[in-house]
Amino acid sequence: MGDYIVSMExxxxxxxxxxxxxxxxxxxxxxxxxxxxxxxxxxxxxxMKILSGVYTRDAGEMSINGKPCGDISPKQAQELxxxxxxxxxxxxxxxxxxxxxxxxxxxxxxxxxLNSQMEAEAKRLLDNLxxxxxxxxxxxDLPISKQQMVEIAKALSVNARVLxxxxxxxxxxxxxxxxxxxxxxxxxxxxxxxxxxxxxxxELQHITDRVTxxxxxxxxxxxxxxxxxxxxxxxxxxxREITEKFPRLSCKKGKEIFSVSNLNAGRLVRDINxxxxxxxxxxxxxxxxxxxxxxxxxxxGIDPKxxxxxxxxxxxxxxxxxxxxIKAGVVLAPEDRKKDGLCTKLSxxxxxxxxxxxxxxxxxxxxxxxxxxxxxCKKAVESLKVKAHDINVDAANLSGGNQQKVVVGxxxxxxxxxxxxxxxxxxxxxxxxxxxxxxxxxxxxxGVAVMxxxxxxxxxxxxxxxxxxxxxxRITGELIAENTTQNEVMTYATRFESxxxxxxxxx
Amino acid sequence: MNILKIxxxxxxxTAFAGLIIIFIVFGMIDPVVFRTxxxxxxxxxxxxxxxxxxxxxxxxxxxxxxxxxxSVVGMSAMVSATLMSRGVPVIPAMLITLACCLLVGVLNGLxxxxxxLPPFIATLGTMFMARGVAxxxxxxxxxxLISGETGISSESATTFRNFFYFxxxxxxxxxxxIAMVIxxxxxxxxxxxxxxxxxxxxxxxxxxxKLSGVNVxxxxxxxxxxxxxxxxxxxxxxxxxxxxxxxxxxNMYEMFAVAAAVIGGISPMGGTGILLGTLAGASVWxxxxxxxxxxxxxxxxxxxxIGAIVPLAVLIGVTFxxxxxxxxxSKWFVPSNKN
Numbered sequence: 102m103g104d105y106i107v108s109m110e111x112x113x114x115x116x117x118x119x120x121x122x123x124x125x126x127x128x129x130x131x132x133x134x135x136x137x138x139x140x141x142x143x144x145x146x147x148x149m150k151i152l153s154g155v156y157t158r159d160a161g162e163m164s165i166n167g168k169p170c171g172d173i174s175p176k177q178a179q180e181l182x183x184x185x186x187x188x189x190x191x192x193x194x195x196x197x198x199x200x201x202x203x204x205x206x207x208x209x210x211x212x213x214x215l216n217s218q219m220e221a222e223a224k225r226l227l228d229n230l231x232x233x234x235x236x237x238x239x240x241x242d243l244p245i246s247k248q249q250m251v252e253i254a255k256a257l258s259v260n261a262r263v264l265x266x267x268x269x270x271x272x273x274x275x276x277x278x279x280x281x282x283x284x285x286x287x288x289x290x291x292x293x294x295x296x297x298x299x300x301x302x303x304e305l306q307h308i309t310d311r312v313t314x315x316x317x318x319x320x321x322x323x324x325x326x327x328x329x330x331x332x333x334x335x336x337x338x339x340x341r342e343i344t345e346k347f348p349r350l351s352c353k354k355g356k357e358i359f360s361v362s363n364l365n366a367g368r369l370v371r372d373i374n375x376x377x378x379x380x381x382x383x384x385x386x387x388x389x390x391x392x393x394x395x396x397x398x399x400x401x402g403i404d405p406k407x408x409x410x411x412x413x414x415x416x417x418x419x420x421x422x423x424x425x426x427i428k429a430g431v432v433l434a435p436e437d438r439k440k441d442g443l444c445t446k447l448s449x450x451x452x453x454x455x456x457x458x459x460x461x462x463x464x465x466x467x468x469x470x471x472x473x474x475x476x477x478c479k480k481a482v483e484s485l486k487v488k489a490h491d492i493n494v495d496a497a498n499l500s501g502g503n504q505q506k507v508v509v510g511x512x513x514x515x516x517x518x519x520x521x522x523x524x525x526x527x528x529x530x531x532x533x534x535x536x537x538x539x540x541x542x543x544x545x546x547x548g549v550a551v552m553x554x555x556x557x558x559x560x561x562x563x564x565x566x567x568x569x570x571x572x573x574x575r576i577t578g579e580l581i582a583e584n585t586t587q588n589e590v591m592t593y594a595t596r597f598e599s600x601x602x603x604x605x606x607x608x
Numbered sequence: 609m610n611i612l613k614i615x616x617x618x619x620x621x622t623a624f625a626g627l628i629i630i631f632i633v634f635g636m637i638d639p640v641v642f643r644t645x646x647x648x649x650x651x652x653x654x655x656x657x658x659x660x661x662x663x664x665x666x667x668x669x670x671x672x673x674x675x676x677x678x679s680v681v682g683m684s685a686m687v688s689a690t691l692m693s694r695g696v697p698v699i700p701a702m703l704i705t706l707a708c709c710l711l712v713g714v715l716n717g718l719x720x721x722x723x724x725l726p727p728f729i730a731t732l733g734t735m736f737m738a739r740g741v742a743x744x745x746x747x748x749x750x751x752x753l754i755s756g757e758t759g760i761s762s763e764s765a766t767t768f769r770n771f772f773y774f775x776x777x778x779x780x781x782x783x784x785x786i787a788m789v790i791x792x793x794x795x796x797x798x799x800x801x802x803x804x805x806x807x808x809x810x811x812x813x814x815x816x817x818k819l820s821g822v823n824v825x826x827x828x829x830x831x832x833x834x835x836x837x838x839x840x841x842x843x844x845x846x847x848x849x850x851x852x853x854x855x856x857x858x859n860m861y862e863m864f865a866v867a868a869a870v871i872g873g874i875s876p877m878g879g880t881g882i883l884l885g886t887l888a889g890a891s892v893w894x895x896x897x898x899x900x901x902x903x904x905x906x907x908x909x910x911x912x913x914i915g916a917i918v919p920l921a922v923l924i925g926v927t928f929x930x931x932x933x934x935x936x937x938s939k940w941f942v943p944s945n946k947n
Contacts (some may be wrong), residue, residue: 176821191819193812195615195879196805204809205820212801239615297822 105167106131106294107183107263108151112161121147122158123318129263129294134285134308136326138300139315139415140338140558145298146188148315149265151184152179152296166262176205182262186269188298194241199223201240202255202536226254230284232399246273253281257288265296270304282308300388301597302331314338332588339558339587347563349537350542354566355379356414358550359519361433364409366399369574373409377519377550382541384565384582385554387594392574393554394436397521401433402426413518427456430518434525436554438501442508445497449489450478452496452507455516481510485540502533507541520544522553538564545571558587572596614933616882619873619925623888626921627895634899641902651780652773652897655787657890659842660861661868662794663835665886668869669798670828671811671878672720672727674835677865679738680709681858684843686742689853692754693746706840712738713836717829736861743855751828751853765851772848783845790841792836795883807831811878867914868893871921892917 107129108153114122122144130402131137137145150156152163154173163170165181173181192201199220208215208222223236232250240248249269256264270278284407285295285308297309305312305326312329312335314321360376369392376385385393400411402420411418413429420426424431435441443452454461454474461473478492485506489499496507505525512520522541526534541564544551555561561568562582570593578593635641660677667674684705691701712734719730755765775782798804806827809817818824839858846857870876871892872885896917900910 177693179821187819191816192811193816193841193879195812196808200805201816204805204817206823207802207805212803214800214802214805363810592714 104130106165108162108164109148109152112148112151112163113159114144114151114156115159119338121318122151124161125315125318125320127152127313127320128323129296131262131294132289132292133310134289134295134297136276136305136309136312137296137315138302138312138334138338139321143315143338144318145315146267146550147318149185149267149296149298152178153183153265155185179259181234181266183264183266184256184259184261186256186267188267190245190248190252192240192248192252192452194239196240197236198227198234198238198240198243198251198254199236201251201604202226202236204255204256206259218535223254223258224225226258230254230257232278246277250277250280253284257284261293263294263296265298267298268300269297270299270301278304300595302334302595303597305331335588335591339591345601347560348538349563350545352380352545354381355548358413358548360412361400362410362412364396364399364406365397366404366406366409367574369395370399370406371574373576375569375576375579377552379548379550380545381566382545382551382553382564384561384568385552385571386558386561386590388555390573391571391594393571394523395574396571397433397435397552398553399522400426400431400521427515430516431521432456432512432515432517432519433521434505434512434523436523436527438504438508443496446495448494449482449487449492449496449499449507450474453478453481453492453510453514456511460514477514481507481513484513485510486536500533501529502536504527505533505537506540509537517549519550519552521552521554523555525553526555526557526560534560542571555569558590561590562587570594574596614882616880617874618884618887620882620888622924623872623885623892623921627888627892630892630895630899633921634895634902636901637899640688641696641899646902648779648781650894651784653898654891654894655781655783656842656845657864657868657893658787658791658887659838659845659863659870661886661890662791662883663838664862664865665869665872665874665881665883666794666798666807666831666834667727668874668876669811669878669881670807670831671814672828672831673730673731673866673876674716674832675718675728675862676712676738677835677839678858678861679735679742679861680712680836680839681846681861682855683712683738683745684709684840685846685857686751686843686853686855688784688844689751690746691752692765692768693756693759693852695749695758695760697760702844704750705843706837708741709836709840709843711832713833716832716836717825720832721825721828742857746853746855748855749913750904754847754853755851769848769851769913774848786841788843790838791883791887797834798883800855803827803830808879811880813879832865835932840900860870864893870918873925889921892921903930942946 105128109125109127112122112125112127125144125148127148137149147156151158153259154175154177157172165183170181193204196204202223203219208219227234227236230253232254234243234247234251239430240251240544243251253269269281276293288295299305309326311323311325312334313323314334316338357380358377358379362374364373365371373396385396387393395404399406400420402422402425411420413431418429420431439445444455454469454477457477458469461477462469482489482492487503487510488508489503496504499507525537540554541551553565562585565582568580568582568585568590569576570580570590572594577596580589640646659710660681663677664674672739687708688705691704692698716731716734719725720727728907754760757763759765771782772786773783777785798807804837806822809822814824842861843858847853867891869881869886870889872881872887872889874881874885893914896914897910900913
């Protein structure tokens, strides 16, 4: 068809160690709303960042308005009429609404800013969108949802022909979503092409004309929205074959070890209740931003809680800081190994000893016993099969898998009761994954309660006995791993409190 | 428009309030503080802190720091004094000196804005380099008098020294007026021009600025050039004051500049603060120094007390800000189920 406003063919893009886009095709017509769908890491944001000039492609053809374009900068993309609303807010929080809207293309006489003119224009723009914000307000003082509306206004102010919205509704209220959809329909009428990225599949019916689905950096399919169903879309999104092997160890489910009741900590941890039992691995599934990492952080005492109780082996425990959790035997192997899990500039020995210095040092002067330290490290390195010729090398020099083993090893010297793993196998190779699974199984066999957060669906299904699904800070489902499917998990993971239907009820 | 609503104004006004209290307290201890002669001296001393403070403020608002200010002051003093003491007329000597100083600013800008070095490291390097030039330029010695045997004529030396230090206009020393003119110009640039806006934007969120098409490297370079320019002027003031060039002139000034800016509410994290705050901060700093001198406090106790003001001022600022941020955060996270 000739009326494509954007067409991209055979786009390739790699980041160190990751093939983000692997020959993706993408087309957008003028006057349509296209939903770009896929799981986390499918390549949606990367593709759109290439279109808007944030990234440059490794290979492939791209044309905008029928004209082929080479590598473009964000500014050139803007001039071609491509505007993007990024997933993570990109505002200068110290500047006002009007200043943000006109940032980089201020109206000036000579070099002197014409503030009142810009404020008036911003006001007109906001009024047009029926957004009730003063252009003089400082952006940092606005609630997130309003900041998002400002970002939308900013994108529209450049007279965009192609508007990309990456998860625009994630922080909007029902009323604001309604306004946004009204704006989208108006833009569509005026001939704008709109790319809409969202995990909230139930929203799509209100605006979408067509869907394009990506998976693992590959183009899967494009369909007219009316010719398909949400179930079919989900199948396309997750439909991969499970090729990795998951060693499963069956244990008898024993007594209750750890329970969390009515835990609240911010917007992403709301009314959380669950119990962990001896001899089982509980997987926490959900989309990125569902609140799973925040949950582990709240339990471990990193982030403040606004309420909630913990019971460990039948006794209540109180965790206000990580030290309390470690003392009680509740430990966390965090998501970002290099940032939170390891001191990469210290040796393996120093890393393993760090949380155990209370055991390793003498009572009065705090002198670390070299002998005890050696014993502990030897035990950990041997039992975890850390591949390092010397425990005195920097942790930074280890491979991802071995680093993860050191992170786990830190906690094994203590008699931990609950071990939480946040994305334990992210970025490590298949063989090392299996070794991590074996460690997890070993802990399970020893009667330790194990909790795993993972965004890899096959992993969650393969390694856990029970799956708890979170969405938007709440637990939306609990499933037995053997009796469930990826589609079922995905259904729960996208079960957002339906803002749209709430709105319609109140009408 | 409500004056308190102007961004950065509350912090600046807090510093001015502190200034008035400090001034009155010292005046009550020793009324000499209130005498015209003392106020004239105080304003002249303040001018120096204000100038270096303006330069540092520009850099701090972009979220960076300039450690080379003091050395550039020394370089400016030594280069200009060396030239003048060898008979180079005042104006050409000043222009050559200006070029040298701006070169350091450009170098800082390239290292931080283009090469993306941490500003602490980059300007630490240029700090030593500029000081090295200051020491080298007259053969590892302080210069003789600028109106010495081989130097410029004593009339032009007097004109130069009066213009920058000893002369006065409308009853106040010229140094103060020079600082005020420079203050007005840069105040205007920072608050009313496109470049000023970009300086705030970069300090607030450099990624957002870049994605909006702001030329980050060039803007950071401009900020460092402002800083170098201010240090250049202070170097001339130092030469005017002593009539010669000292190799150690401007020692520690980069830190005085940070202090003046921070007391006035300029955040070293970037994005906030106004030059009016720097004016207040420089005044607080100088009034304390002056007042402690007048009541006969020793240098040690002076440093100790003045030093205590910096964290204190920031603590006051943080406490103010904390309240509003708590309000903000609770607005984000507490679900609004009231209806």
